[in-house]
Amino acid sequence: MSTVVRGRIHSWDLSTGVDGPGTRFVLFFSGCPLRCLYCANPDTWHMRDGRSMTVDEVMAEIEKYRDFITTAGGGVTLTGGEPLLQSAFAGAVLRRCKEAGLHTVLDTSGFLGARATDELLADTDLVLLDIKSFDVPTYRALTGGELAPTLSFATRLDRLGIPMWIRYVLVPGWTDTPEPIDGLARFVGELPAVQRVDVLPFHKLGAAKYTALGISFALADTPGPSAELVERVRGQFRRQGVEAY
Template identity: 75%
Template sequence: MTTGRVHSWDLSTGVDGPGTRFVLFLSGCPLRCQYCANPDTWHLRDGRESEADAVLAEIGRYRSFITAAGGGVTITGGEPLLQPAFTAEVLHRCRELGLHTALDTSGFLGARATDRLLADTDLVLLDIKVFDIAAYRALTGGDLAPTLTFATRLSRLGKPIRLRYVLVPGRTDDEAAVDGLAAFAAGLGTVECVDVLPFHKLGAAKYEALGIPFPLCHSPTPPAELVERVRGQFREHGLRAY
């Protein structure tokens, strides 16, 4: 019986893929993004052990509703590829139910995604944090290269990508870096759109509750003109950006 560590689940519309979706949050993440809104998902121990059967039973309760709403199932976290076998099992069984599937990942652990897992994934929500090696390490504690390798692999497989980019003033707004990412994304050929997500502090209370300093507590949220400038840079490369 395949088991995994599940943090929680929710229903969302228009944020985690097309339509109304059952969003499954898995526990555990290898990165420590400074703007992370969910520090309560960092560790595997933060979740409860769940069998795939139990997860599918929960999804089944909403199957008719999410299908009628043009949605599906999105697996996120944390980082779902930290638990590749469990993620693959849930995706496969959702596809057997005829549900649209999406994988929300940083791509940092993309090498753990088997071809079968990706074959059962209709859409990848790929979070590329910043397009600069030094800035990526400073922002996340990890390396950029695995994510770019994963993105290239998705392109080769013809897998649809929805690029997600969190805009943090002073950290991810460098014009040259944004332009480099836009050119890279356009070259993949399978990026359906880019979600430019303004940095927010909605997770600050979670840090306080956990007794963890929030690294960006004094960072400003991006002004509207900066958000539009970055979206415009992606559009200049022929990409749809929102």
């Protein structure tokens, strides 16, 4: 008897330019093991807040937008939350997307990279890997998790030849120290599978969600980075031969 794979989905949306190439159908998974201080989607932290869906139901929603996303050179992006918290479900969705001829992107912190099977990764065209900090104590304070699993996942993706875009959120006072950034730049500069680094300026667009959820937003008084700071950090990556935007 076959088993219907189910997962918990928070929501879905269409986006251009920030979730992978082209116009993407972005599927937000519920549940995340990290608690990043700058998280813009605290409403995706808990599995209980998601909607139970089968892979067939997810694909039915994607099919509604197939012509639009494929014409625009896009595909499907799995994000969250953390898709690898529901790795079996994520893998099943990726498999179906590949069978349907759709470009696939996995957006992950890499913290649960060990849960990604080789089969799941074989169905992934691109990984957006969020590396929150290259300084271990800062990473722990910023996320509540450990850095090592993410770095291990990055080296595994490189070994498998799976393209990566590294995402680095620039938070003044937290992730702007030059030395750890240089360390991260050297690390990713030695991984041929890394195609680019996106330096993402910290913002507070999700602050209203914290208020609605009755959660304190720890970085409420933290300013966004200046244009000069953003360009300095991009330059640190570029000096290691990495495309940075």
